[in-house]
Amino acid sequence: MSSAQSYDYIIAGAGCAGLSLAWFLVREGPGNKKILIADQSLQARDDKTWCFWSSRGIPDANLIDHEWKKLEIRTDDHHAVSGLTPYGYYCVQSDSYHRKMTSLLRESANIDWLECRISDFETHNNRARLHTSEGTFDADYIFQSIRPVDIDAHELNLKQHFIGWEIRTNRPAFNTEAACFMDLSVEQHEGITFMYILSYSETRAIFEYTLFSEHLLATENYETEIRNYLKDRFDLDENSYTVIRKERGVIPMVDNGFRPAANDRVINIGASAGLAKASTGYTFTRTHTVNREIVQLLKEGKPPIPRNPSSKRFRAYDILLLYIIKNYPASALKIFETLFRKNRLVAILKFLSEETHFGEEIKIFWSLPHRPFFKAIFGARKLLRTAFSTK
Ligand SMILES: Cc1cc2nc3c(=O)[nH]c(=O)nc-3n(C[C@H](O)[C@H](O)[C@H](O)COP(=O)(O)OP(=O)(O)OC[C@H]3O[C@@H](n4cnc5c(N)ncnc54)[C@H](O)[C@@H]3O)c2cc1C
Structure with a gap:
């Protein structure tokens, strides 16, 4: 006999992928299913800026915090600011995404929320079982986004790694019509090195010093490069701006990384499924597309194991x-x-x-x-x- 509480679906990890899956389940799913959403913290966190381009937008336009109609590219001998039609370049802040998603999801009586430390999951009597600091839970399927991809298990084990500074300046400094997709004119280190810039207003922007390479740098190295770039490119010394937020990321860039399921009852979603596009690190749009497919499969009564989104x-x-x-x-x-x-x-x-x-x-x-x-x-x-x- 099992003493575990029982659900139809458990969503292990309430980040981007977990919340988006819950949202699709509520909006487009099989209906009347009991869902548990578990995460170590159910508070909104302002730690990620998700950007993407799309001609279709994401499921709900209200989730978008900022849009640029143009993108800038800079290399040693080329500089262009180009229009994007039919695309827009969109930005979603992780804290506002969390707040908006959870307020929609909390209207559903079928969802339980649990703040807990997840220690493991397994299959048990042909059901999925979740072990947490708050007890054990069973379900038809667990959808997990808590286990990172093992980058070093891959032969091509690159990372997109960066530190970003969001700054506010004491004078107008930025062009707000374009985000800078890549400034490759910076000094190159191992792999590919570039600055990525999102300018929200003439006085507020994020600068992310980014590398596609195997080895991470010491924090001070990323930050020195940002400081020098602000001085060289924008003539901003440390007295002319305040750092209001920092962001750090390590995104896998690996060969054959797609892993849709841990077993036939535990389905991987989001970054844990290897959905970061190998050559760019962009994950956000693919996560939403694949989640929608998972929900469609559930609705059709099929195993919710999606296809690789890349041909x-x-x-x-x-x-x-x-x-x-x-x-x-x-x-x-x-x-x-x-x-x-x-x-x-x-x-x-x-x-x-x-x-x-x-x-x-x-x-x-x-x-x-x-x-x-x-x-x-x-x-x-x-x-x-x-x-x-x-x-
Ligand atoms: C700083 C940053 C910026 C990024 N920017 C972009 C971008 O611009 N565009 C893009 O397409 N992609 C971007 N990505 C890549 C990708 O979109 C994000 O990593 C995205 O957050 C992945 O969503 P996820 O749900 O898979 O993981 P997460 O959002 O990280 O969610 C995982 C959840 O699991 C929870 N968790 C983990 N371990 C446990 C445990 N043991 N017990 C309980 N809970 C646990 C965490 O608290 C978290 O809420 C970025 C990544 C980072 C790190």
Whole structure:
């Protein structure tokens, strides 16, 4: 006999993926299901700024905190500020997302909330079982987003890592019409290094010093680079701004990272499912798309194990790019610079969101230096074979 409390579904982790799944379950799910949402903290946290581009927006436009109609790109010999139509570049703050989502979800009588430390999950008598500091709970399925991807278990074990400073200046300093997608003109270290800038107003912006590489830096190194950049690019010394918030991130950039389920009762969601796009780290849109598919599968009475959101072709492109960044970083920088110089930004965004057809992809690849790709096809042949042999 089991003394565990019973639910239809347990959502383990109430971050971006957990809350979005709950939202889809309530709005579009099988109906009348008892759901437990468990997290170590059910308080809103202002620790992540999620940005994405989309022509369709996210399920609810009220979730968006800021939008830019243009993006800026800067390299050593190229500078462009480009319109994005049909896309918008959107920003969602994690604390406002949490507040808005939870206030919608708390209207549902079918959801229980539990603040607890989750220690483990398993299958037990063909049900999923969650072990927590507050007791044990059973369900048909657990949807978990608490276990990070094991980056170092992958051969291509890169990370997108950054520290961001949100600052307020004592004089107008920023162009509010465009966010800076990549300023690659900064000094390059290991991998690819760039500054990413979100300017909310003429006096408030986030500067994220970002690398695509294997090794993290000491905190002081990221921060020194931000400080120097503010001085060199904007003539802002430390007396002219206040740091009002800091943000830190380490996002996996790995080969063949998609892991939709731990077993047939424990389904991985969000970053834990390996949904960070390998070559960019963008996860937010893919999380929402895949969650919607999970809910559709539940509604159809099928096992809620989603398909890989990336086709084999795009998985292969990502592996080639990661291989080049890891093994030939100077060539990778040339590839990024050429990509932005020779292609329209909208075409690049369409390619990065995996919405292009093969002809458009050939056009982009044709514009880039070929040699590093030939070397990568040979060097990463085993990983490419795995990408093509998995569903
Ligand atoms: C700083 C930062 C900025 C990012 N910016 C972008 C962006 O601009 N665009 C984009 O597409 N992606 C971005 N990402 C990547 C990705 O979208 C985020 O990581 C996103 O938060 C992933 O959602 P998630 O629900 O999978 O994980 P999380 O949002 O991290 O949620 C996991 C939840 O699990 C809980 N938890 C963990 N362990 C336990 C435990 N043992 N017991 C109980 N609860 C536990 C945590 O409290 C947390 O609430 C960013 C990531 C970071 C870190």
